[in-house]
Amino acid sequence: MTARGARATVSGVLGDVDGAVRLALGRRDSAAVVAAVTVGYLLAYLWATGDLSLRTGVAPGVLVIDDPLGRLFARTGPASFGAIATVDTGVVRLLLSPVDVAIGAVVAGLVGINLGTTYLAVRRPAECGIGAVSGLLASVPALLSGTVCCGPVVLLAVGVQATAVVLTAFVWLLPIGIALLLASLAYVATKIDPGRPIEP
Numbered sequence: 001m002t003a004r005g006a007r008a009t010v011s012g013v014l015g016d017v018d019g020a021v022r023l024a025l026g027r028r029d030s031a032a033v034v035a036a037v038t039v040g041y042l043l044a045y046l047w048a049t050g051d052l053s054l055r056t057g058v059a060p061g062v063l064v065i066d067d068p069l070g071r072l073f074a075r076t077g078p079a080s081f082g083a084i085a086t087v088d089t090g091v092v093r094l095l096l097s098p099v100d101v102a103i104g105a106v107v108a109g110l111v112g113i114n115l116g117t118t119y120l121a122v123r124r125p126a127e128c129g130i131g132a133v134s135g136l137l138a139s140v141p142a143l144l145s146g147t148v149c150c151g152p153v154v155l156l157a158v159g160v161q162a163t164a165v166v167l168t169a170f171v172w173l174l175p176i177g178i179a180l181l182l183a184s185l186a187y188v189a190t191k192i193d194p195g196r197p198i199e200p
Contacts, residue, residue, distance in 0.1 A: 034113055
C-alpha cells in the first residue's frame with residue numbers, strides 16, 4: 001500500500017468515526033446511553049482508583065494542598081497521579097487529581113461512545129449493517145482499566161503472590177484498553193451508514 005493509499009484509508013476511517021459519533025450523539029436515545037455510560041464509568045473509575053469514596057458525617061468543604069502545581073504530575077501508582085485537593089460534599093469525598101480525572105474522562109468518553117454506537121447496532125442491526133455484539137466485547141478491557149492502580153492490592157487481598165511480570169501487566173492495561181476501544185470504535189464506525197435514516 002502506498003503512502004497516499006494509507007492516508008486515504010485513515011482519512012476514510014476517521015470520516016466514518018466522525019459520522020458514527022455524530023449519529024450516536026444526534027439521536028436522543030443513543031445520546032442518553034452515551035451520557036449515562038460516560039458519567040457512570042467515570043464515577044466507577046474514580047471509585048476504583050480510590051479518588052472517590054463515601055464519607056458521611058464530614059462537613060462539606062474544599063482543602064487545597066500548599067503546592068498544587070508541584071504535586072500535579074507526581075505519580076502515586078502505575079497510572080495514577082497525586083491529588084491536589086480534597087472535596088467533601090458531606091456524603092462523598094473526591095481526592096481531586098486533575099490527571100486522574102482527565103484519564104478517567106477520556107476512557108469514560110470512549111466507553112460511552114462505543115456503547116452508544118453499539119446500542120444503535122443492537123437496537124437497529126439491520127439499518128447499521130452489523131451484528132448485535134460488534135463493539136460490546138472490545139469495551140471489556142477498558143472497563144477493567146480502573147484496576148490499574150488498585151490491581152496489586154486486589155492480588156494481595158486474594159492471596160496471590162504478584163511477581164514483577166504480573167505487576168508490569170497492570171501498567172499496560174490502561175493503554176491496551178484505550179487502543180482496543182479506539183479499534184472497536186473504528187470497526188463499528190466503518191459498518192454504520194450515518195446517511196441511512198434510523199427510525200426512533
